[in-house]
Every structure is written in C-alpha cells, then in structure tokens.
Amino acid sequence: MYADADRQRLVVEPAKASYVEGSSGHWRSEFARDRARILHSSALRRLAGKTQVVVPFEDDFPRTRLTHSLEVAQIAREIGQALGLDPDITDAAGLAHDLGHPPFGHNGEDALNAISGEAGGFEGNAQTLRVLVRLEAKIVDGDIDAGLNLTRAVLDATCKYPWPRRDGSAKFGFYADDAAAFGWMRRGAPEGARCIEAQVMDWSDDVAYSVHDLEDGITSGLIDLRDAANDDTSDDVCRIAARYYIDADTDYLAATFARLLAFPVLREVASYGRDAAASRSGRVALKRATSELLGRFSSAAVTSTRARYGDAPLARYGADLVVPAQVAAECALLKACAFKYVMQREGADTLQRQQREIITGLATVLRDCPEHLRDQYADAHRRAVDDAGRLRAVIDQIAELTDGAAIAWHRRLCGN
Template sequence: MRKQHEWYDEHDAERWVAEPVKRPGRTAFARDRARVLHSAALRRLAAKTQVVTAGSDDFVRNRLTHSLEVAQIGRELALTLGCDPDIVDAACLSHDLGHPPFGHNGERALDQVAAEIGGFEGNAQTLRLLTRLESKTFDADGRSVGLNLSRATLDAATKYPWPRRAGERKFGVYDDDLAVFEWLRQGVGERRCLEAQVMDFADDVAYSVHDVEDGIVAHHIDLAAVGADRAQYWEIVRRLYLPEATDAELDDGWRRLTELPYWPSAAFDDSRRALGGLKDLTSQLIGRFCTAAEQATHAVFGRSRLIRYEADLVVPDGIGVEIGLLKGVGMFHVLNSPERQARRASQRELLTELVEALWKSAPVHLDAAFKADFTEATDDRARLRVIVDQVASLTDPSAQAWHAQLIN
C-alpha cells in the first residue's frame, strides 16, 4: 500500500513561492503542519475568547485549546478516511487563526467598522494571515507570502471558498487576497475539498460537545432542564443551526441522546465522579459522531483514496440533528444571560473605539510590521485594512490594554 502522502501530486504540494526541499524524507504537508504549529498567530489564540471570555475561568476552553481539540478529532477522522492527516491537522489548527479579540462578538464589531472596505470575516482573515501577515517566506519582490503553505493545505483551511457577496454573511477571501485565492482554487469552483469538510465537521463536533461540557461545569447548563422546557432551546437550535428541523425531529434527536448509556443520570455536583462521567460523555459523543460519518462516507465512496475532490464527507441526518441540538444547548446560556449581553456590547464598543483611535494616530502606535504596511498603503481603503489587521491580531487582554492606553 502506498503511503498516504503519495496519493497527492505535485500540484497539491506546490507552494505560492517555490522553496528548496531541506529534508527530503519529510512531506510538504508535515512541513505545513509544523509551520502552523509554531506560528505566533496560533500562540495568540490562548488569550482569545472561545465562548467564555479568555482568562475568566481556569477550566473552560479558549481558542487555542479548542483548536488543538479540533485538530485531534480531525486528524483521527482523516486517518480513517484516507486523507493525509498532516493536511487536515494543519487546517484544523488554522481554522480559527483569523478570529479577533472577543471571538465572534469581536468579528461583528470589526465587520461594521470595515463595512466600506469589504467587511471583516474570521475565515477570510485566516487566509490573509496564512498567505500575507504571518512572517515566514517572501517573494522575489520582498513581499510577505505568509507561511507559504502548500496548495492542498491552504485549500483544506478554506471553509467558505468564495469572496464576499450580497445575502451571505460568511466568505473566505477579501478582494486584496484574490490572487493567491485563485491560485489555490484553480479549476474547482466553490466545492470544498474533502479535507476542508473534515476540518469543518471536526470543528462542529468539538464545539458541540465541549461547549456543553464547559457550560455544565460552570453550572450554566442543566441537562434535565433542557428536557423539561424544550421549546426555548429548540427556538435557538432552529435560529442558529437547523432552520428546517421540525419539533418531531428535534425531540427524536434529544431522545436518542438522553437514552445513550453514558448520558448523565444525575445533576452535576462538582465531584470527581461527576467530572469523570462528564469527560466520558464528551469522548463517547465524539466517537459516536465521527464513527457515523466515517461509516457513511465509506458506504458511499468505498474504502480507498478518499482525498481532495474524489469524495465528500457524508454525515447522517440524525447525527447532524444531534450535533445541532448540542450546539444550541451550549449557546442558549450565552444568548440568554443579561450579564454576558452587557459584556458583549462593551467589547464591541471597545474594538470600535480602538480602531478609531488607531486611525487618528496612525501609524504612530502600530506594531512595526503593520506600521510598514500602513506606510506602503496607496489609499485610505488599504490603510484602514491595515488598522483592522492590527486590531484583529490582538488578544483579548492586549486589546483592553491598548484601549486603556490610547483612550482612557
């Protein structure tokens, strides 16, 4: 049997800027994974919000721990399907690099301040980081090409393979970055490669089970209460994740979950036994979801050479409902907490004010790399994009510190 990386060709392993091979026994995709793993952008995720504000609790996930868990899930699923595990691992580690301070809340604030220059979207910012902002390789003209990852890895990290367009909130590339986007997407339209689908599914699985785990430990989620008053939970599930799901489908999905032998049978009481049971729940659910997707995909596409555009990930409808239910339960306490709503509004205001302050004083307070970008920019649109890049690069604590220094 051929090694998995041999199923990919030179086109898949090509880089935007050609580089000499320093270690012939190492695949291009192993190099990609190492570059992401050692990047400054990945380290910064340790101080960026996942759901609960980073640093506010020693137990709950931040963006870095979430990304590591997504990578572990994605890598194992890739191995069972036949994808190169390093491609999927690197894509999973990369998938949240573009998130600004305060997670999706910060994303919303930056999208508003950048409305006139194409907006802000975390996935498009991820591509910008990987291909421009994260310093590693430079082209013949001295321009940064970011980590200079292979085409297959960049493609796997592209969750939304299209530019911004009317009626769609999500997109994967800014107009400034269309050249490299078109290079990595040659001839494939808007279809996502299998590795990107695995990354996206691993993200959903991790998000669904781990946010519920965090919420239970923080005593924000009571699983018994979900069953007792489903209507308010199902409304959020439909609004955010499963708009077409009927009450019967959601009820049936919840019944399947609660009848699992490892589903908690008692209220969480902070004991070691309860913590152990909760950890078993998360691992069992991850296994359930991934095994179902693996088996369904192999049933449709066979058992060999499931890579790139030769297969699609198949997720059974019932499993999709179960994942959507858990995501909705996890999000319920976030959306229905007055304290968190007030904090989220304050965070959006902070980032908006920070962009305005940096714009007025630029390039004085910018980091050296962004100061150079600002100086080289040819118009105000490009200069504002540099300011947004700078703010998006900050962690939650550094955004607060910069705001305090420049405004308070």
C-alpha cells in the first residue's frame, strides 16, 4: 500500500528502533517517527500562543492554534483509520498543518504578505513547508539543513496547495527558494493533485474549525443561535459563506442553514441564547451539539468515500476523499456564522488594524536593524545574497513569534 519511496527522507538516516521495556520489543514505523518529531517540535509548542479566532488568553476557554491542531490531528487520525490509510500519516499532517501560521492568525498572514512581495509573498501553508524542511532544527547533513527531515508521504500529506505562487491566487504551497525540497516531496505525484491523506487533513481542519469556532463563539457569549435564525442574519451568513468558503448559490445555502439550525441539538443550544455557558445544562447541550456535528461531518466523508471506492485500504493517489455537497455546505455555513459574530464583532476591526501595525512596525525595524534578529535568522540574513533573501529572514523571524512575543518585541523595538 505504501511504497519504499513514500518512506524515503531527503537525508538518509539509519534505521531506529523504539524499545518498550517489559515487552519483546516494539518498532515504530517511519510514519510514527515523523508524528513524534512534529509533536516534540518547538514550532508546535509555539502554537499555544497563537490566535485561532478568539485571542489566546482573552479567556480561559477559547482554543489556540495548538489545541486546534491537536483536534484536527485526532479527527484526521480517525478518518484515516476508517479509510485504511496509515493513521500516523493523517495524524502527523493534522499536527503540522498550521506550523507556518504567524502571530494574529490570518490577519497576521495578510500583513506579512503585504510587506513581503519582493521576497515572493507570504502564505501560511508555504511557511508550514518551510518550517518542516528548513527552519525547525533536527537534521543537518553538510550544507543541507533538512528541518525535521520527514518522509515523503508525511510531508506531502501536509501540503494543501501543491503549486507555486500564481497570479490571481492567494494560496500556494511553497516559496521559490524551497522549490528543491518541494520537488523532492512531489516526485512521482500528479501535477497539482493532492494525495488523499492531504485531503483528509484539509477536511479535518474544516470540520474542527467550523464546529469548534462556533462552540467558542457561543461559550464566549458572542454567538446567539436564536439571532442567527433571523432572516437578515441568515442572509448575511449565507453571503459570507458564498464569498469566502464555498461555491454555492445563496438560496441553496439559506435552505441548508435553516435545516441545520433546526437540528434538535442546535435548537436546544439556541434555547439558552447567549447564556449557553452560564449553566451546566447549557454547557452539556453545547458539548452534545459539538459532538454530533463532528461525528456527522466526519462519518459523512468516510461513508461517501467508501461508497465510491469500496472497502479496500486506500493510500496516496489511488483515491480522493468524497464529501457530500450538503455536508460541505453545512460546514461552510458554520464557519461563516463564526466569521460574522466573532471576526466582525464590534471593535474587531480596530484590534485587527493594531495587529497589522505591530507586524508592519516589526518588519520595518528588523529590516533597518537586523542585529535584533535571533540565531538562525541572523545567520540567514548575513548569508543572503540579495534584498529578497534578507527580507525573507526577517519574515521568518516574525512568523515564528507568538502573539504575546510579537507585542513584546514591538513594545521593546518600536517604543509603544
């Protein structure tokens, strides 16, 4: 099912065994080794301080990029296992999928992209590949810094957008100076196609994002499902979904949203209004709704994929994940609901502007005063042969920072 080429690493490493005391010995697979490398990486730990939707540490409940990644990995593992994929591959891809996200989430991503044009732009998924194949310290072989030196199959499973930067597209999978690593990873793969493990990771990300961000918004008192059922609000949610999350007619989305809000578990949550988290019974109702939606979205993809391909184990480029149109629409509508109530809440635009100013201010200071760069980024800046390379070192440094670190650096270097 998985060939030797799938287990290859850019830098050849000796075989390694993990021995479990008291047993006859247990050998980890190469894919299990990759999962462990990602789990123990500093890049994953930093996600604890990076924005998901609600700002980290604004409350003691909302998720961070780290908790989100752990949830994506769990969903991806179960879907992968049900489809006969290697569960360590889909688990590892779920853990790794957000490693390249900068401080302040997608808002920080937009800010970095706006100032990095001459270096080839910024994209969180391309940055994830860069972290995995270059920035995270694990394997060095002569002049080759191979990052975590993951297997081809696991590395490919983390790649949502297997193509370079294109005119008119904000999404791409690698920067020009990571092209060699990308080419090695994609050897033998159909051009522009994603392996099924990457599709599982991507759908698991959508599932976790849509359901958990809705849960966080309700718990924080920002989302009221009674209000969401109003015609004007429903129209807004459907327009947001059609603009950002799915190619679908708004009338179809409106009918889907009405059916979704009529689910008994969501009607029960709606009965609490904005006070769902104020009582134990409300929290139980919300958790029951979260569980049911996660199960619905995950099982629908498994059932539909099995219906098309049968019961044989699947892997790599032998199949595609099948997500029913209605379920994809429901997922998009939940994301749009969180967008409307959380990302467009009063004061959010001011906060986002301040976050972009922090990113821009840091970039300006670090370009003018590169002596403030740390360790490998200072080295990369010194070794760079042109302004684009020096700017990329600055961008890499900023992208690594947590939200709190970015604020502290800005206060220290910019004076406010």
